[in-house]
Amino acid sequence: MRTAIVLFNLGGPDRPEAVEPFLRNLFSDPAILRVPGFLRSFLARTIARRRAPIARAVYDKLGGGSPLLPNTQAQARALEAALSDRGLDLGEVRCFVAMRYWNPFAEETVREVQRFAPDRIVMLPLYPQFSTTTTASSFDDWARAAAKAGLTVPMLTIRDYPTEPGFIAAVSRLTAERLPEARAAGSVKILFSAHGLPKKIVQAGDPYAEQVGSSVRAIAERLGLSLDDYEVCFQSRVGPLEWIGPYTDEEIVRAAEARQSILLVPVAFVSEHSETLVELDIEYRHLAEKHGAPGYVRVPTVGTAPEFIAGLADLVRRAIGTERPAVLPSR
Numbered sequence: 191m192r193t194a195i196v197l198f199n200l201g202g203p204d205r206p207e208a209v210e211p212f213l214r215n216l217f218s219d220p221a222i223l224r225v226p227g228f229l230r231s232f233l234a235r236t237i238a239r240r241r242a243p244i245a246r247a248v249y250d251k252l253g254g255g256s257p258l259l260p261n262t263q264a265q266a267r268a269l270e271a272a273l274s275d276r277g278l279d280l281g282e283v284r285c286f287v288a289m290r291y292w293n294p295f296a297e298e299t300v301r302e303v304q305r306f307a308p309d310r311i312v313m314l315p316l317y318p319q320f321s322t323t324t325t326a327s328s329f330d331d332w333a334r335a336a337a338k339a340g341l342t343v344p345m346l347t348i349r350d351y352p353t354e355p356g357f358i359a360a361v362s363r364l365t366a367e368r369l370p371e372a373r374a375a376g377s378v379k380i381l382f383s384a385h386g387l388p389k390k391i392v393q394a395g396d397p398y399a400e401q402v403g404s405s406v407r408a409i410a411e412r413l414g415l416s417l418d419d420y421e422v423c424f425q426s427r428v429g430p431l432e433w434i435g436p437y438t439d440e441e442i443v444r445a446a447e448a449r450q451s452i453l454l455v456p457v458a459f460v461s462e463h464s465e466t467l468v469e470l471d472i473e474y475r476h477l478a479e480k481h482g483a484p485g486y487v488r489v490p491t492v493g494t495a496p497e498f499i500a501g502l503a504d505l506v507r508r509a510i511g512t513e514r515p516a517v518l519p520s521r
């Protein structure tokens with residue numbers, strides 16, 4: 191039995207010249223830019239051209255490109271190791287990566303998966319919280335590429351896992367580890383920050399914001415936090431639409447002006463990239479300092495944290511129905 195696990199993520203430009211075409215791909219996605227097709231391709235070009243210099247300046251701070259792919263590949267290798275470690279008879283397991291807006295695109299990964307010739311495929315989004323703009327868009331993209339290439343192997347999907355115990359344990363531990371450093375600077379406000387979404391996408395029924403709330407409640411419960419210890423907020427808004435709030439930058443200013451030390455916890459990103467390494471670590475730190483925050487500590491994303499990877503392995507085993515009961519039956 192051979193199992194292919196496909197890890198889905200957004201993708202990021204790998205060099206400065208890739209920034210504009212990457213943005214064009216992103217804004218050409220009907221899940222992102224919800225306007226009729228003929229308008230979308232025109233708008234995508236225009237918005238991408240306009241945003242490219244801003245985005246290039248961001249990626250310049252990371253050496254010209256996004257570290258998202260190498261970080262996702264590290265998660266793929268860690269998950270392969272975790273699944274082969276368990277002594278379970280899963281047969282041969284291999285993890286692949288498919289990105290939505292930059293290399294490796296679904297089309298290329300479908301060909302790689304075909305060469306592996308699996309008996310089944312497990313689709314695993316690296317988005318704990320489901321959104322039509324991320325998970326659904328990636329699944330649709332994969333289905334299109336698979337149909338085009340004639341890949342007909344059974345596909346099992348993991349749709350979301352906002353309160354998966356390994357994910358929650360990993361974020362909670364990383365948060366607890368950084369808490370003393372934030373506390374040393376004063377009384378602490380914990381800001382759980384997720385990538386935002388335009389309000390109208392949430393109003394159309396996207397469950398992402400609600401699932402972000404579930405993740406945060408599970409982490410807060412595990413850490414024994416009370417309601418005034420923390421806030422859920424949303425970062426990275428782009429474009430002229432109204433996005434869901436509260437906005438992370440406004441919450442940072444509020445806490446800073448109240449002279450609270452800020453502990454910033456990413457809850458929707460599971461690896462490091464421009465939104466954490468530049469937006470959170472450079473731009474928002476600067477904002478916090480400018481408004482007088484006595485401390486600003488950013489919790490790392492879960493990456494290859496063992497609890498998180500073990501949680502992903504559990505999700506995979508459950509999807510293929512080979513999980514062992516936690517307690518063996520007594521007879």
Ligand SMILES: C=CC1=C(C)c2cc3[nH]c(cc4nc(cc5[nH]c(cc1n2)c(C)c5CCC(=O)O)C(CCC(=O)O)=C4C)c(C)c3C=C
Nearest residue numbers: 200201202222245256258321323385387388458463464465
């Ligand atoms: C939970 C994750 C994400 C959601 C939801 C999401 C929605 C969303 N994003 C944009 C526009 C942009 N996103 C950009 C970068 C980016 N977005 C995510 C994740 C989610 N996006 C990640 C992980 C990254 C980083 C990629 C990397 O650096 O490797 C960008 C490009 C950077 C920039 O110009 O700021 C844009 C643009 C929209 C419009 C949207 C929902 C409609």
Ligand SMILES: [Fe+2]
Nearest residue numbers: 200385386426
């Ligand atoms: Fe985004």
Ligand SMILES: [Fe+2]
Nearest residue numbers: 426427465469
């Ligand atoms: Fe951003």
